[in-house]
Amino acid sequence: MDEMVKGKNGRIVKWQGEVPFPEIPNANFASFLLARMSKHGENDAALVNGQTGAAYTYGDLLRNIPKIRSGLVTAGVRPGDKVFLGCRNHIDMPVALLSIILAEATCVLVNPASTKEELKHIIGLSESRWVIAQDEKVAQTVEDAFKELSPNAFQQLWVIDETTSARPSLSDLISSSTPELPHKKEVFDAATTVALMPLSSGTTGLPKGVMLSHRNLIATQIQRAFSASLSPLRGINVYQSAIIIIPMYHMMGFNMVMNTLFSGGKAVIFPRFTPKEYFSAIEKHKVTLSPVVPYVLRYLETSHTMKNHDLSSLITFVTGSEPVSASTLTNVTKKSGRMAMQGWGMSETTGIGTATSTQTYDKEGCVGKFQPFFQAKVIDLETGEMLGEGQEGELCVRGASIMLGYANNPKATAETIDPEGWLHTGDLVYFDEEDNFYVTGRIKDLIKVKGYQVAPAELENIIRKMEGVRDVAVAGIPDERLGEVPKAWVVPRADAVLDTKAIIENVAAQVTPYKQLAGGVEVVHSIPRNHIGKVLRRQLRKPYEDKSKRSKL
Incomplete structure (x- = not known):
């Protein structure tokens, strides 16, 4: 039941429409997606290696995913087990991921570049016992991490890239699969069974394991399809051909691939962003959708390479993970002739919650309206009271x-x-009279300057608009008199000379x-950023905080 209004003009914001929401089935997410994929053309390309051209058709996925699932079960993987998946973007990654989920195990999504110490933390919080690794290098690091934990923790490991390792592979799982599953079928509850465990970004500390249920994942697909059916682009498959350069172990990348498979499109996958491959792939594969992290979007804003390529197939660029200035979205839109949009979401919300439109993309700080199935409110930071239009809060x-929550972290x-049931996001926002949300x-x-609150994004937006500035980050550093003061770290454009005094003025x-x-x-x-482009402000602050601590000793 909705709470009573407590703050001045405070209200809960939700999607307004007369069309009833579709039902969310009590199903295994992978089974749900496979049933959807069976309606697409069996010989249509589903996953394409953008570098080599190797591809899986929908028929390949419908045959191989159940076989790998059976191979996992034959090996001993049981419902509720945690399977660690450490893999960069690769066409076998979605196959492995869906096979794990089909077995009713939990897929733990991990950055394959994680160090041994980082992996020890991840294995501990997730309680992973089974591993699918990208290649021999990742496999060895994971194995070393397990050796320093409980000797009984590790069960078995498979690799995706068979050319780099003599270890068991996904192909071995297919060959070892059996028609009959050896475990008894239990009563399944999509709302409480954890299907996926991505890791929180960890920009302010150690990452946490985000527990996402089968219902969470299915709701996201149904919500997106429902929203698309009501949009001005209905009837147009934006996911007809999507280029995937953002990491699939992050929720934005994961969702973009799942959305594409749900929609019957083709996901053209690259392990990383390189301009030459990116623009060539858009032309070759008639790409219709390009999800990018903000850093890449800012590159596109200034790139001279774009004008040499045919982008006529592209419908839109989309970005997320951190706010992008309206000027960047406008500049990319004008330069490419294609819309550049942004949205807001978190791993904790199973991905996107809001999205801009052609009417809102150029409003500074705007991330658009909330999607169906969501309710949102803004609360006062001090009192927790619900706020109304134009009032900034959490x-x-x-x-x-x-x-569902964070793995093994009830606190x-x-x-x-x-x-x-309200998720407190930690984001500062306000909304307008049309229910558009703005992240500040x-x-x-x-x-905190003398008790006053200063948002780094406000100052970054001002500096980023200055001539010669390519990138910027603002963070607070200790000050004996004021508590904290803002400092800016600025990256100049090529051949630009920045006047720091002019920036301050x-x-x-x-x-x-x-x-x-x-x-x-x-x-x-350069500005320190994590794997999805978020600024690591703690790295910028740390030398000053350490110096402040030493001065007080």
Whole structure:
């Protein structure tokens, strides 16, 4: 039941429409997706290696995924077991992932570049016992991590790239599969059975295991299809050909591939972004959709290569993971002749929650309206009261795709999901009279100057618009008198010479005194970011925090 309004004009925002929401079936997500894929052309390409041209058709997926599932079960994988999947973008990754989920095990999505120490933490929090690794290098690092944990923790490991290892592979799982599954079929509950465990981005600390149920994953697909059926683009398959350069072990990449398979499209997969391969693939595969991280979108904004390629098949660029300035979206749209959109979402919401439209993409900070199945509210940071239009506070959301919680971390779960089912996102937002949401920053990134709150994104947007600036990050550094003060790290464009004093003066002319760059400006070669492009502000702050601690000893 919706709460009573507590704050001034406070209200819950939700999708407004007369069409009833579709039912969410109680089903295994992989079974649900395979049933959908069986309606597509058996010989149509589903997954394509963008570098080699190797491909799987929908017929291949419908045959191989159940076989690999059977091979896993024959090896001993049981419902509820955790299977660690450490793999960069590869056409076998979705195959392995769906096979794990079909076996009613939990697929733990892991960055294959993780170090041994990082893997020890991930294995511990997820309780993974089975492993599918990209190649011999990843397999060896995982094995080393297991050796330093409980000796009985590890069960078995398979590799995807057979050319780099003599270990058992996915092909071996297919050959070892049996028609009859040896385990007894248990009563299945899609709402409580964990299908997928991506890891939180860990920008402010160690990553947490995000428990997503089969119902969460199915709801996301039904929600997207329902929303698409009501949009101005209905009848047009945006996912007809999607280029996947964002990591599939992150929820945005995972969802883009699953959306493509659900829609009967072709996912053209690359392990990383390189301009030459990217633009050539758009031409060759008549790409209709290009999801990118903000950093790549900002590259496209300034790239001179784009004009040399035919982008006529492309319908839209989409981005997420952190807010992108309206000027960047507008510049890419004008330069390419194709729409550049952004949305908001989290691993904890099973992906996208909002999306901009042709009417809102150029509004500064706007991430669009919430999708069907979601409810949202904004609460006061101090009182928790519900706020109304134009009032900034913390975004809270609830709905069918909200995670079950964090694996083996009841404290963090209770701090994030309240008793009424609201997920407290940690994002600072406000919404307008048309229910469009605007992201202004992260609560944990707020800079406290004499008790006043300063959002880094506000200052970054000002600096990013200055001539010669390619990238920027703002964070708070310790100050004996003021507590914290904002400092900017700025990356110049090629051949540009930045005047740090001019940057400080330009910001000062546009903000109140406590928001000024009292910590100064530092010109750097690059901004530290994680694998999906989020700024690692803790790395920027750490030298100053360490210095402050030493000075107090």
